[in-house]
Amino acid sequence: MHIPQQGLSKEEILDTLQAFKSRDMNWKAGKVWCYVYNPGEDPAQVTREAYLSFLNENGLDPTVFPSMLKLETDVVRAVINLLRGDANAVGHLTTGGTESIMLAVKTARDKARREHPEITQPEMVLPRTAHAAFHKAAHYLSVEPVLVEIDPQTFKVRAEDMRAAITPNTILLVASAPSYSQGVIDPIAEIGRLAQEKNLLFHVDACVGGLHLSFMRKLGYDIPDFDFTVPGVTSISTDLHKYGYAAKGCSVVMYRSKDIRKYQIFASTETTGYTLINPTVLSSKSGGPMAGAWAILNFLGEDGYKQIVREVQEGTRKLVEGINATDGLQVLGEPVMCMFSFKSDTINVYQLADEMSKRGWYIQGQFSTSLTPRNLHISVNQGTIHNVDALLKDLRECVEIVKQSTPIDSEAIRAMVGAALQSPDPEAALTQFAASAGLTGTELPSEMAFINEVLDALPDELCNVFLINFFNDLYV
């Protein structure tokens, strides 16, 4: 578009914006099983109003906006208390899990730079199930990720495998509580002992689990300790915009003490401009997400969260049982909270996701690795639990439809990818192949099964190249 010569009316603008959503999946009807965490209309309304009431306040400078300092310290302290940190624990609000994780990695890198200048190529030990945000942090911050395979039955990393991956260059150990992909908790206590023995920092990614698991524990569920009560855990990330049900743009990164956190903060007085002190990545930042988070924590209260967690766990139990009882489907591992994935040994799960999508459901495909099968992921939340029975019914019907339809020839695709990789110019050959799969141009694909099949057959590095090219084409 061009900026219009004359401005449009408010009505035109809002109607047009609404119309842009016409092809979006319908999260409001609870049909999207990831991405959106909906606490219901009343809490969402409170969050919206609180968010808008701080839209223009700028978190850049707490001396001008003490309200920002108050909101941030309140929310951070509430989450630290929930995660059983003591008075020495500290933290910051960030824009999301990715930023929290990047800051934890930056903190580890800069602490190592100060205390271990002999380490010139820092490494962090990452379970295969750790979120891609760690790989992004590694990429941005020049820290080498050292990948550790997981147990293919439980989908948890083994502490002894983490131990074997430690080198003199290691600056950080990472584990998840839980991992997004299969929703299982790594052996946090064991890895904490390892971190202490080796005098290493240890970050627990509780982006999805921090709040939900803590309320499960308070409700009496058997949840292994994953928080600041575990000796050796030095930092934790917990997203408010996931199972805290806050509006997007809010996570918290926490440290056991200020001695560690100080490496996160950046200051600059080198320029002709104003003095800059930034604890997080952003400099100017809206007070909206902070106010939204403050509002939802106070509106729901412990009782409100516990009620949600109870209902969501009940819905998850039904869903997991229903999926396991569906011929051809099997839930992977033993998911501990309300996120899990399932595989099929009889049908192509990517085709199943496409069939479900024709009925308005969004279920996320996940690729295979050398030890784990391709699968579909479901995150259950308050906004989707009323659809558990409807989802199960459609899943069963769609499994039958896929059984009757022409299967995608995975073997042939793998053979073609293999042949392209052997050709004199693998990237050119594969680009042609990707085009035939619909992974080029400026249009969004309507069906994903074939594309996923091709991507799953590619080696990770090439797959990443194709995805980058895809987005490079898609956006102006």
Ligand SMILES: Cc1ncc(COP(=O)(O)O)c(C=O)c1O
């Ligand atoms: C375990 C885990 N860590 C980190 C992230 C990244 O969070 P965000 O998307 O808020 O950046 C996610 C996102 O789903 C996650 O599940």
